[in-house]
Amino acid sequence: MADQGGGFTPGVAARLRLADDSGAFVKAMPVTHPLADAYRHEARIAAGLPSAAPVPRLLWHGTAEGWVVLVFDDVDGRHPDPTPGSADIEPVVDAIAAMSRTLTPCPVAELEPSSTARGAWLHGWELLAQDPPEDLGAWERQHLAELAKAETVWRSHADGPALVHGDIRPDHLLTTTGGHIAVVDWAHAFHGAPWQDIADLVPHLVMAGHTPAAEHHLAGVDTWEEADEEVLTSYAAAYAGYWTRMSRQPAPKGVPHLRPYLRRAAATALAWVRHRTGAA
Ligand SMILES: Nc1ncnc2c1ncn2[C@@H]1O[C@H](COP(=O)(O)OP(=O)(O)O)[C@@H](O)[C@H]1O
Ligand SMILES: [Mg+2]
Incomplete structure (x- = not known):
């Protein structure tokens, strides 16, 4: 075992x-x-x-x-390498795009829509603004009101015809020796608009060492191209808020790596927001 x-x-x-x-x-x-x-x-x-x-x-x-x-079924594979210059990135992007086509229309009945399923937790700035933590960064502190406003916009564009995986990141992808990519851990899947799955790659590319300009890897993917710019910026803001909020909560018992991960994730999503809003 x-x-x-x-x-x-x-x-x-x-x-x-x-x-x-x-x-x-x-x-x-x-x-x-x-x-x-x-x-x-x-x-x-x-x-x-x-x-x-x-x-x-x-x-x-x-x-x-x-x-x-x-x-x-056991997948004999490895996690794709998301670091800059990796040859794994293009096949991963293609696999997610193909997955979304296969899962439209949504094959599972009676799933909660994304706007409420994810909307319930994917946010943070409004709550942080009520009692800003002492160690909140200067930029976030200065832009709290704008961030709180921005983080809700994506929700009215979150529902759609697909089954959305909802937690796309390298450790939920397995690349086999034959080059096939398997997507695992469907615990967060819901009914929604498929741009969410492709957009989820961005913060994970940035966490792996890319700048947020790594968005260019998604060029040509229809679900990404068709998503409204303001919606994607809002989505980035929502992730930044969520990870910033969660990184300040006590770690659950038995999960010691979670908080450092959340800190890194929050910094990543903030870099993504700043890139998208031109605030270098
Ligand atoms: N079918 C599978 N075959 C081989 N390895 C798998 C399979 N499903 C998941 N894994 C591996 O196990 C890890 C944990 O699985 P996951 O479904 O994400 O569990 P958890 O609910 O604990 O997050 C994954 O990151 C992946 O490396
Ligand atoms: Mg998992």
Whole structure:
């Protein structure tokens, strides 16, 4: 059994080698854990994904011995390298674009729309403005009111015809030796406008060392090209607000790497906002 690092959740995620030498990937969460519902949600989504979707097949899901358990096909792959100059970036962009086409119209019924599903948490400036933290950066402090206004605009453009993964980042992508890209962890998927999945690559490219001008990697992707500039800027502001807000909350038990990650993510999204608004 090979435990998979890289995630932030305290459940079990492991690649299994079975007696007949076949593989399986299992993730499990205690039924009492607050994230158990996210695992159930993931099972519902994974069970509804079409075979053309670039995802490992869900083999079994259910409750066993007090755990919510999901068993998938094992993907023998590696996370794509998102750093500047990496040859992995173009295939990842193409894979996300193709995934969005495959998942339009949304194949899973009765999902919450993005505007409320993500809108409920993807924000931060309005709350931060009510009681600004002492260590808030000077630029953010100076622009708090504008940021609070900007961070809501994307929500009225978030709903749409697709199934949206909702958490696209390198550790949810696996590149196989054959060059195929599999998208994993559908726990945050919802019904919405597909520009969100392609836009989610930007902060992760920046976290990997790019400048926000890395947006140029998305040129030619229709969901990106068709998204309104103001909506994308608002989306960047919402991420910056969310990560800034969350990075000031106590880390949940058993997740020690989360806060440093959130600090870096917040700085990244702020750089993205500043790039998009011309505030160097
Ligand atoms: N089907 C799979 N086959 C092989 N590895 C996988 C598979 N699904 C996920 N992984 C690996 O396990 C890690 C954690 O899986 P993920 O679904 O993101 O769990 P969590 O809910 O803990 O975030 C992923 O980042 C990926 O590296
Ligand atoms: Mg994950």
